[in-house]
Amino acid sequence: MKLKLIWICLAILVLMPFQVYAGGPMEIAEIEVKKILAVLGDPSLAGETGATAKKEKLRAIFDNIFDYVELSKRTLGRNWKKLDTQQRDEFIKLYRKLLDSVYMERLLAYKDEKVIFSKESMISEKKAEVFSNIDTGDKQIPINYRLILKKNQWKVYDVIIEGVSMVKNYRSQFNEILSKNKPEELLNILREKTRAKE
Amino acid sequence: MRNFLLIFGLFTLVMAGCAHNPSLSPDAPEADLEQTYAQKTPLILSQSDTASDQAINEDDDYLEDDDYEVVEVADPLYYWNKTWYHFNDKMYFWVLKPAAQGYKAVAPESVRTGVSNFFHNLTTPIRLVGSLLQGKFKRAGIELGNFLINTTWGVAGFGNLTKKHPELNPPPEDVGQAFGAWGIDHGIYLVWPVFGPSSLRDTVGLVGDYFLHPVTYVDPWYASSGIKAYDTVNETSFRIGDYEALKEAAIDPYVSIRDAYIQNRKKKVEE
Numbered sequence: 001m002k003l004k005l006i007w008i009c010l011a012i013l014v015l016m017p018f019q020v021y022a023g024g025p026m027e028i029a030e031i032e033v034k035k036i037l038a039v040l041g042d043p044s045l046a047g048e049t050g051a052t053a054k055k056e057k058l059r060a061i062f063d064n065i066f067d068y069v070e071l072s073k074r075t076l077g078r079n080w081k082k083l084d085t086q087q088r089d090e091f092i093k094l095y096r097k098l099l100d101s102v103y104m105e106r107l108l109a110y111k112d113e114k115v116i117f118s119k120e121s122m123i124s125e126k127k128a129e130v131f132s133n134i135d136t137g138d139k140q141i142p143i144n145y146r147l148i149l150k151k152n153q154w155k156v157y158d159v160i161i162e163g164v165s166m167v168k169n170y171r172s173q174f175n176e177i178l179s180k181n182k183p184e185e186l187l188n189i190l191r192e193k194t195r196a197k198e
Numbered sequence: 199m200r201n202f203l204l205i206f207g208l209f210t211l212v213m214a215g216c217a218h219n220p221s222l223s224p225d226a227p228e229a230d231l232e233q234t235y236a237q238k239t240p241l242i243l244s245q246s247d248t249a250s251d252q253a254i255n256e257d258d259d260y261l262e263d264d265d266y267e268v269v270e271v272a273d274p275l276y277y278w279n280k281t282w283y284h285f286n287d288k289m290y291f292w293v294l295k296p297a298a299q300g301y302k303a304v305a306p307e308s309v310r311t312g313v314s315n316f317f318h319n320l321t322t323p324i325r326l327v328g329s330l331l332q333g334k335f336k337r338a339g340i341e342l343g344n345f346l347i348n349t350t351w352g353v354a355g356f357g358n359l360t361k362k363h364p365e366l367n368p369p370p371e372d373v374g375q376a377f378g379a380w381g382i383d384h385g386i387y388l389v390w391p392v393f394g395p396s397s398l399r400d401t402v403g404l405v406g407d408y409f410l411h412p413v414t415y416v417d418p419w420y421a422s423s424g425i426k427a428y429d430t431v432n433e434t435s436f437r438i439g440d441y442e443a444l445k446e447a448a449i450d451p452y453v454s455i456r457d458a459y460i461q462n463r464k465k466k467v468e469e
Contacts, residue, residue, distance in 0.1 A: 102446065102447040105443065105446065106443060109439065109443075140364075162462060162465070163461055163462050163464065163465025163466070164457075164458045164461045164462055164465075165461060168457065168461060169454055169457050169458055169461070170449070172270070172453055172454075172456070172457035173448065173449045173450045173453045173454055173457070174449070176450060176453045177449070177450065189449060190449070193449060
């Protein structure tokens with residue numbers, strides 16, 4: 001009897017180093033994507049009537065996974081310093097609106113492709129990249145997510161589709177605009193763009 | 199009594215494991231704050247995010263990210279390129295898209311997929327030479343093997359039997375990528391009418407691809423062009439909506455496409 005107990009203790013001690021981070025970046029990404037797919041495939045939200053409710057639910061999930069502050073900073077990069085506090089506030093708001101509507105449109109076009117998560121790799125102590133693929137039947141589209149650990153929560157700060165990073169893409173566009181114009185002009189353009197989407 | 203102590207000991211050990219869970223944070227109230235301000239409009243930022251005298255490490259981390267240095271391509275022919283960008287844009291909406299939509303309406307997906315497979319099989323020489331030029335012999339071997347399988351068992355390539363096997367689907371190579379692998383830089387950005395975004399390096403690559411494309415050798419020249427045009431319409435029939443979505447998402451579509459092209463090519467060269 002004593003021997004058995006000792007074995008059990010040893011077993012636990014040996015297994016301890018292998019405890020998994022419940023809530024690691026890949027797991028978080030998978031959970032959120034599953035939530036999104038559930039909303040998209042929900043039969044009770046189908047059609048015109050369900051569209052608004054669907055959008056509301058998706059927006060709530062976006063708020064949960066995206067770190068809009070981090071996204072904004074990284075997208076503007078060095079240009080972030082060119083904006084004053086009020087402009088930064090507004091930029092983050094407008095950028096969030098833009099991204100929400102862009103993602104919404106793409107997600108609503110989703111039919112029933114399979115999403116497969118393959119692996120995660122740590123970029124640094126607080127940053128990770130999660131690899132996934134969308135199987136559209138005739139081809140596979142690689143989609144990677146980059147997450148950052150802030151205040152003990154993993155949040156997405158970049159989406160990379162077929163090698164094209166969303167942050168880099170917007171950054172090149174904003175760079176172009178800010179190289180010739182003041183920050184106020186950038187905000188104007190964003191205001192126009194998001195107003196047109198409402 | 200002793201048994202009880204042991205069980206209690208085990209229990210604490212197991213519970214210690216749960217303490218390492220990063221998401222079960224002790225600062226749950228702070229996380230909630232971030233949640234609430236994200237969901238309410240107007241979006242109010244907490245002090246720590248905009249104050250410039252905050253902990254340098256976390257706040258300026260976004261500047262240190264080397265990976266996010268913008269990979270610029272020289273675009274000295276900006277206005278020339280932009281003219282062709284507008285031309286291609288109109289071509290898409292006035293010619294290509296209607297053709298693809300009409301075609302999609304009459305041709306069932308199985309037919310279109312078959313045609314796509316056929317052309318994919320036919321352009322094996324491009325991928326083969328592209329791989330060989332980079333010394334990727336294993337990849338070249340796979341391309342050749344696929345060609346043989348799909349031409350014979352796949353009935354002239356209409357059936358792509360190797361598609362479903364990831365190990366038999368290496369990333370497609372071309373001559374332009376070979377140049378990239380050799381260390382040759384893009385040079386300058388170019389936008390061609392009809393062919394779309396390219397660069398100095400990739401255009402030379404496209405010339406190479408042209409001579410490796412079997413259909414090039416079809417007489418007369420308009421039959422050859424016609425066949426290639428059909429291939430384009432067929433491919434587009436699967437992707438109607440993609441270009442529109444890109445334009446919708448972009449603030450400046452010309453810059454967005456230029457950047458996406460460069461990023462995508464970089465990834466392809468690295469694969």
